[in-house]
């Protein structure tokens with residue numbers, strides 16, 4: 001028996017066998033035998049990886065041709081010829097079927113044969129092509145070894161995934177019915193993989209340090225996502241204590257569910273709509289089940305991650321329209337334009353490495369440098385707006401110029417659609433995310449040129465405190481109740497209200513029941529969160545009067561000299577007075 005402590009990132013109790021997944025590390029190529037019945041699937045994996053590699057090389061070649069001309073611009077032509085040669089792929093497919101080996105091993109073996117043939121040639125040009133072959137093989141193997149594909153193909157029964165770290169695209173692509181929980185060495189409560197675990201209702205513990213060294217596939221695990229604990233190979237005593245806790249939490253959760261379909265408001269009737277944070281893969285029926293009163297944040301970048309490329313205008317319009325059509329009349333869908341970057345990457349984007357991706361060419365910055373991509377997205381959002389209530393949301397705004405440039409593109413796309421007689425909502429509302437401290441500090445100016453604010457506390461905290469949101473070693477310094485963070489929220493709310501704008505919070509602070517009450521007291525107009533967290537937070541907000549919430553906010557405003565964890569504890573104790581049972585299901 002061994003107990004490991006980490007960060008509680010998605011609440012709930014689960015027990016089951018571990019499935020260990022670790023990066024192979026370095027250049028090591030995964031090699032394993034497959035069964036005859038798996039050969040077709042393995043062949044499909046190979047074909048997909050060839051197609052993806054081809055798309056990547058095409059985009060690299062185009063990029064290069066934009067920047068340089070002459071012979072150097074054609075260096076990828078040889079790569080493409082190789083990828084399009086049916087003999088190369090055919091030999092790899094034969095190897096899979098005849099030797100019953102995995103696709104990575106087949107590509108490795110076949111490319112080594114080709115390499116030696118080319119290297120032995122006298123012609124200097126052809127000799128050089130040997131290098132192209134190893135370069136292509138490396139890329140195909142990298143694309144093949146996407147860990148979610150390996151995981152998906154080898155997971156045979158529901159398990160707790162133990163990994164060094166999981167990316168958001170891995171988390172979202174794993175088969176939901178095979179995942180009992182997540183336990184990872186690294187990661188934090190606001191890394192996008194953790195947000196997804198919460199959205200999917202999968203218990204998870206991150207920042208466990210070295211669980212991937214301590215556990216073997218098949219070990220029995222007890223995972224407590226509420227307190228951030230994992231027990232490896234427990235004895236009978238631990239098992240029965242765990243089962244008791246799990247039963248108790250289930251009965252409290254069931255009780256919390258009772259009010260979920262009621263309107264979001266405080267105990268004294270002050271309206272407070274509960275909105276949902278979603279992406280294209282969220283089943284819209286889940287929103288009705290939890291009583292969501294609109295979509296406060298549609299994360300469009302997950303569409304990019306699912307396609308592993310920019311979705312076409314048609315594909316985007318279809319996805320956005322589906323979400324808009326699924327909402328009851330009058331309830332808005334707030335579509336945030338692409339926020340790719342930071343820890344949200346497509347495999348393609350990941351190949352253009354930046355030293356500090358969270359401070360780099362992320363989000364609106366990328367869109368304003370790639371106007372065609374931006375315009376395709378804006379047009380598809382506008383087209384969706386003909387089918388219901390839509391709002392557009394600009395992420396990562398730091399300057400007034402960015403807001404103006406985004407608005408100019410939006411207006412120009414509106415003109416374009418009008419000329420083509422394509423219908424859209426002429427009164428589409430546009431909002432700004434307040435998630436960079438600079439935006440909070442110029443909130444008054446921004447408020448004059450926008451319709452609403454949405455505060456992204458996940459990034460606001462990281463940028464205000466200089467604490468990487470995905471780095472577990474500094475997780476203790478990631479403090480939502482730091483007075484600087486609360487001050488930035490306070491001034492944003494006040495600036496918005498002075499201009500008659502509404503303010504929502506769509507960062508994870510909104511989904512923390514203790515912080516939600518504080519935010520309500522500070523004057524927030526709406527809260528937006530993962531659908532499955534709505535019932536618990538709504539129940540709590542419905543149990544507290546506006547007067548109580550304001551009192552809490554006032555007390556907290558006077559606590560600037562206290563450490564942030566003391567301020568959090570104060571909010572927790574304040575709320576627990578109203579609902580003591582929460583103690584058993586929240587840390």
Ligand code: PEP
Nearest residue numbers: 435456457458459506507
């Ligand atoms: C935020 O930063 O709070 C937010 C909601 O955006 P994301 O988590 O997608 O960066």
Ligand code: MG
Nearest residue numbers: 435456458459
């Ligand atoms: Mg953000």
